[in-house]
Amino acid sequence: MRTTLLRNSATPLHTQITKALRLQIKRNELKAGENFPSERELAERYGVSRMTVRQALRHLRQENLIYHERGVGTFVTNRKLDVHTRNLSGFSEEMASLGLVPSSRVLQLKRKCSSQLICRRKFARNSTKLI
DSSP states (O other): OOOOOOOOSOOOOOHHHHHHHHHHHTTTTTTTTTTTOHHHHHHHHSSSSSHHHHHHHHHHTTTTSSEEEHHHHHHHOOOOOOOOSOOOOOHHHHHHHHTOOOOOHHHHHHEEOHHHHHHHHHHHTTOOOEO
């Protein structure tokens, strides 16, 4: 399958390939830890030289979207959460901004009688069941 590039565009071919591959990674079409297509496969897919593909892959490596293991291959990097302390936001907002779906789950649920310390502080009666 050959993917079309805009050959008459002012945007270089390697940049167009970088953008297309970045989008595939973001959409999870190329999943973290999976084998990334080889230079030869990508060159055939896009109808360009391996040198052009190599430039695109170098950009993806610089962005830490992929990594290469000599003699093994190239892989999609596991996404790391990059939290900026200047713009603090809630967990759900942060995950949504990264294109992830926030969720939570209850790991354990127990009913216990309230302790004397809580009773002394008048938060609950001694016999009150707390969760």
